[in-house]
Amino acid sequence: MRAITGVSPRLGAVLAGLALLSACGSQQQPAPPPPAVDVVTVTPGAVASVIELPGRVQAVRTAEVRSRVDGIVERRMYEEGTDVGADRPLFRIDPRQNQAAYNSSAAALSRAEAGAANARAVVGRYAPLVKQQAISNQEYDAAVASARQAEADVASARAALDRAKLDLNYTLVTSPIAGRAGRAQVTEGALVSAASATLMTTVEQLDPVYVNFSQSSSELLQVRRRMATGEIKAANLDRVRVTLILEDGTVYAPAGHLDFLDMSVDESTGTVSLRAEFPNKQRLLLPGQFVRARVEAGINSNGILVPQRAVQVSGQGASVMVVGANNIAVARPVKVGDLQGGSWVVNEGLKAGDRVIVNGLQKVRPGQPVTIAKPATPGAKPASAR
Numbered sequence: 001m002r003a004i005t006g007v008s009p010r011l012g013a014v015l016a017g018l019a020l021l022s023a024c025g026s027q028q029q030p031a032p033p034p035p036a037v038d039v040v041t042v043t044p045g046a047v048a049s050v051i052e053l054p055g056r057v058q059a060v061r062t063a064e065v066r067s068r069v070d071g072i073v074e075r076r077m078y079e080e081g082t083d084v085g086a087d088r089p090l091f092r093i094d095p096r097q098n099q100a101a102y103n104s105s106a107a108a109l110s111r112a113e114a115g116a117a118n119a120r121a122v123v124g125r126y127a128p129l130v131k132q133q134a135i136s137n138q139e140y141d142a143a144v145a146s147a148r149q150a151e152a153d154v155a156s157a158r159a160a161l162d163r164a165k166l167d168l169n170y171t172l173v174t175s176p177i178a179g180r181a182g183r184a185q186v187t188e189g190a191l192v193s194a195a196s197a198t199l200m201t202t203v204e205q206l207d208p209v210y211v212n213f214s215q216s217s218s219e220l221l222q223v224r225r226r227m228a229t230g231e232i233k234a235a236n237l238d239r240v241r242v243t244l245i246l247e248d249g250t251v252y253a254p255a256g257h258l259d260f261l262d263m264s265v266d267e268s269t270g271t272v273s274l275r276a277e278f279p280n281k282q283r284l285l286l287p288g289q290f291v292r293a294r295v296e297a298g299i300n301s302n303g304i305l306v307p308q309r310a311v312q313v314s315g316q317g318a319s320v321m322v323v324g325a326n327n328i329a330v331a332r333p334v335k336v337g338d339l340q341g342g343s344w345v346v347n348e349g350l351k352a353g354d355r356v357i358v359n360g361l362q363k364v365r366p367g368q369p370v371t372i373a374k375p376a377t378p379g380a381k382p383a384s385a386r
Contacts (some may be wrong), residue, residue, distance in 0.1 A: 004018075029156070034327070034369040034382050035277040035368075037364060038358050038373055041302055041357060042306070045303060047304070049223070049296070049298050050297070051219070053214065055213030055276075056288060057291045057292060058212055060206075060208055060209060063203045064202055065091075065176070067192035067194055067198040068167075069167050070186045071095075071191070071192060072191055072192075074092045074188065075091070075188055076090070077092060078090050078181050080184055082181060084175045091175050091200055092173060093172075093192065098171050108160065109157035109160070116150035119151075123144055161232045170253065175203050180205075181203050182201055185331075208277050209278055210275075211278060211285075211293055215271060223297050227298060239297060244294070254278060254279045260273075261273075273293075276293060305346070306340050306344050306350070307358050309358055310356050317333055319332060319334060321364055321366070322354050322355055327371065327372065328369055329367065330367075334350060
């Protein structure tokens with residue numbers, strides 16, 4: 001290099017240093033090492049096939065207690081919100097008007113019975129006279145007709161008395177079923193009517209209870225096909241086990257069973273109605289309560305479980321990162337089922353032997369190599385084997 005004239009020795013040293021830095025910057029930086037990840041090897045096993053659906057609790061029996069006679073409510077004979085037995089008195093309606101009607105019907109029956117007795121006596125007297133031709137056949141036939149009419153009057157009066165007795169009994173309003181009586185809808189002094197069937201209270205049977213939910217007809221058809229092919233094996237189709245998840249996320253301890261499956265599809269929603277029955281001795285389940293039902297459809301002998309942290313869920317669906325050939329990371333879309341413990345059930349997208357990344361995902365990019373920090377380990381143990 002030709003010397004630069006007219007430059008001070010200090011300035012020359014600075015220029016030489018800048019030239020050296022420029023030469024160093026032109027050299028290529030070494031590539032970072034592949035990120036280290038932990039993987040699990042997919043190992044199919046026995047996995048419970050569970051369908052989780054939202055549902056509502058419903059009382060097994062609900063009786064609306066209504067007035068069957070007209071009158072004024074005299075008193076309420078039960079404590080609101082308590083259990084009552086069948087035929088337990090709930091309300092008392094003023095019975096005086098119905099008692100008077102009953103007495104009138106009883107008197108009418110006595111009068112009809114007296115008239116029938118007299119008509120029968122006339123027929124008895126006329127019978128020998130007609131044989132002696134002391135009276136005409138026409139008179140005898142008229143007496144027989146009068147006796148029959150009197151008997152009919154007796155039957156009519158007896159029916160009226162029975163109706164009056166029913167109305168009198170209806171003044172004591174009783175519970176048609178055993179269950180928990182709700183809030184009274186009428187108070188003492190209220191006028192109730194038989195014509196409008198005034199609602200007085202409601203009694204609900206809460207042990208056991210029903211849980212109603214719906215299942216997509218397409219998903220139900222898929223489950224049926226998997227059962228038909230033997231992919232899912234159910235122990236007892238007549239008593240399919242169902243568990244409940246309450247609103248606070250806890251599991252309702254007593255398990256129930258599926259007891260009703262509608263044989264038609266709702267045209268507006270494309271769903272099929274199902275119902276499960278649960279014991280409810282502690283009254284934890286209340287009508288109208290929102291729950292989630294987990295229907296145990298059977299056991300899938302070749303099910304796949306993947307740790308929850310390995311599955312990435314977005315608006316486009318679920319996916320996992322697998323280690324492919326030459327330890328290259330590959331994004332794999334999957335179709336997941338229910339969440340069992342800390343693992344997702346993978347229905348589609350993975351096969352035996354696939355290596356799924358569970359740790360270090362934040363450093364991995366599709367198409368880039370990775371380093372397996374730990375040897376491949378079997379997948380999580382199925383929930384059915386825990």
